[in-house]
Amino acid sequence: MSTDTRGRARIGVFVPFTNTNLEPDMMLLRPAGTSLHFARLGGYDADEIPNEHQMAQLGSSDMEEPLRLIQGVRPDVVIYGCTSATLAHGPAFDNDLRARIAAQSGAKTVTAASALIxxxxxxxxxxxxxxxxxxxxxxxxxxxxxxxxxxxxxxxxxxxxxxxxxxxxxxxxxxxxxxxxxxxxxxxxxxxxxxxxxxxxxxxxxxxxxxxxxxxTSNQAMMFQVIDMAHLGPAPKGFGQLFERISA
Missing domain, CATH: 3.40.50.12500 (Rossmann fold)
Structure with a gap:
């Protein structure tokens, strides 16, 4: 029986609670031998247009409970999976959020906005x-x-x-x-x-x-940074020139 579906690293992913595409994308992009563990984020109104005000609310929402829950799987890497939530606040906020998540989770941390950079x-x-x-x-x-x-x-x-x-x-x-x-x-x-x-x-x-x-793309960039910083190559094939830069 093959056991290459897990064991190399656990990747925790914070997902905005209305998001339906991040999870299937991460399944496509994950490197062999890693497992994905998702937690949902609130802090915005599902019935409102997701403008800069709504996304700023998401970015500044309380992370205490989501962080407590994701720590239950002891992740090696944590992804904050919303680009606009920190774009709406700027680079300083993004850097601070990434540092806070890393400090509280004890895991390497990637945010969607900084992953694009x-x-x-x-x-x-x-x-x-x-x-x-x-x-x-x-x-x-x-x-x-x-x-x-x-x-x-x-x-x-x-x-x-x-x-x-x-x-x-x-x-x-x-x-x-x-x-x-x-x-x-x-x-x-x-x-x-x-x-x-x-x-x-x-x-x-x-x-x-x-x-x-x-x-x-946001999801490709996040997984690229995860694979690169945690040395989880090779990357899955077929997802662009960015992934081709990761060697075995």
Whole structure:
């Protein structure tokens, strides 16, 4: 009987409670021999539009109970799986949250927003096209976050219309593919698809083939940082140029 489904590392993942795509994406992206353990986060209103105010509420919500529960599995790595929750507060808040989770959990910690930065730095790229299902004002904050870390957004695609929490998760891979195409720009060295509840992982390879440049998504970037920092390679194949950088 094969036992390669677990034993190398336990990865704890905090998931916003309305998110339906982060968990299946993590199952696709996890390296062999690791196990995934999920805990849900509240702190925002499921019936409100997930704008910068709602996401700021999520980012600043009390982590005491979720942290207590995730510690029950003794994770080696913890992922904070919402990009916009800390994008809405800025890099200093993101860094502080990551440090607090690491201190309380005793585990290496990755946040979605900082993972995008880690991924782009690993690729050695500075100019990006940016897309997400967020409202435009939250996209403004996301692009400001990238700028504060030295990345220039030369292309941008806002979603046409306003999506609620259910709508963000319900976007099809084809919707995401088309959004990525619109975000591209001749000067962009990569395209960033931000949101842990958007089905971006499934279109990475196809979009890279179409654009001829790397595509970085929130969920892919988080798992890339986990694999890289915890030495859990090789990475699963088929998820873009970023994963190809991880050797055995």
């Amino acid at each position: 880690y991924a782009l730095q690993s690729l050695g790229l500075r100019r990006v096209g940016f897309a997400s299902p967020y409202v435009p004002t939250l996209n403004d904050e996301a692009i400001g976050f990238l700028a504060s870390e030295g990345f220039e957004t030369v292309g941008r695609a806002d979603f046409e219309g306003t999506l609620d929490n259910v709508g963000q998760g319900a976007l099809s891979p084809q919707d995401v593919f088309e959004l990525g195409i619109r975000a591209d720009h001749p000067q962009a060295e990569a395209v960033v698809l931000s949101c842990t509840d958007m089905r971006s992982v499934e279109v990475i390879a196809e979009l890279e083939t179409k654009l001829g440049k790397p595509v970085v």
